[in-house]
Amino acid sequence: MTSSSLPPQGARRALIVGSGISGLAAALSLHRAGWQPLIIERAPERRTGGYFVRFNGPGYTAADRLGILDSLPDRRDPEGRAFEVDSRGRLTPGLTFPEQVNGTPMRMLLRSDLERVLYEAVQDLVEIRYGTGPAAITQDRDQVTVTLTDGSVESADLLIGADGIHSSVRSLVFGPEDLYRKDFDHVVAACVMDGPLPGMRDGDTLVATAPGRSAWINSYRDHPPVAFLLYRTDWPAAEIRKKPSDALRQAFAGFGGDIVPAMLEAMNRSESVLFDQVSQIHLSRWSQGRVLLLGDSAWCMTLHSGQGSGMGIAGAELLARLLTEHGDLPTALGSWEQRLRPLVTRYQKEALRMRHFFMPANRFGRIARSTLIRAASTPVGAKLGKALMG
């Protein structure tokens, strides 16, 4: 942090837990609004990994307002081809991601693109303290006080829990995760592959779906493809305790010709594999006094919504604007929640609907999906397809 970047004397302090997309966006927005943010991150260093992000809607607008849009690449490959893979591994034309949704632009990004651009925007402005997290939180009329796991104590005007779906801030202030987590009967696995599969061209996207199973390979400009698998199980919490390679081999046995086994091999070679259950977070309030939840900790929508990162940024940017507009904290936080909740509710509902597009629940869903994709070659079908992929 350089001396020229010091916030004005007497600036209000915000303690932000988590240096993911939401936490970094909150730090940038609040610093711009004259606050003095401090980020606390549990990981020992920057978390730079992650998967694909379809970036449009409120997050896109907020990124523009924050002045970071021009630094964000569009990794869509204009030469890219999209294929559906049938049960025997044969390829048919698939759906590509549109450049616009409802007249508003969309970019294909990686989570690491967003993280890097936000990190670079705050690195000289905001202190990030790694390797620690909240152990206890108390608050009174004037401040919120956090005892950290390294024994230090920090006080602030506002505490922002941007610490993801398994938020400690939420557990400490709002209660145990079980009260707020709604599990889908899905498990997700994803990894960055070490290159395209044999026979695939750079830029090719492959999708194989069957009732209760789906496998995707998404390709990007200047980046290796990302493999992404979803499957249905009655006991996702038990499933994710299994060794990922064993669970995936069992779940995808006999599926997708040679392509899915090759994806599983690529996952076995990968150093970092996401293997988790798919859940949403639902709370009736996102703030209590001087403590506010932001991003996945408050409203995790699942990857099916395609808006998780975007809403973290949109929520952060709106928060800073309302804190400037209303000097009074309860009014600002109340107004923030009132304005965001309809959008979050809509995206959470859309995620429920979209889960059938990502992975058909039954044979009829599979047929409906195939029909839609075949119809995408007609003008009406193309519009429908674009609406779905957006």
Ligand SMILES: Cc1cc2nc3c(=O)[nH]c(=O)nc-3n(C[C@H](O)[C@H](O)[C@H](O)COP(=O)(O)OP(=O)(O)OC[C@H]3O[C@@H](n4cnc5c(N)ncnc54)[C@H](O)[C@@H]3O)c2cc1C
């Ligand atoms: C496969 C996949 C595809 C997705 N696709 C999209 C998409 O197309 N579009 C989209 O917008 N979103 C998408 N998402 C969702 C998106 O990635 C998340 O919604 C978003 O990254 C959440 O950001 P966050 O900062 O709120 O939480 P996180 O990214 O979870 O960050 C939380 C941070 O808090 C830290 N932390 C946790 N606990 C503590 C603690 N106790 N103390 C201190 N620090 C702590 C963590 O280390 C982490 O750095 C996708 C997700 C997945 C898995």
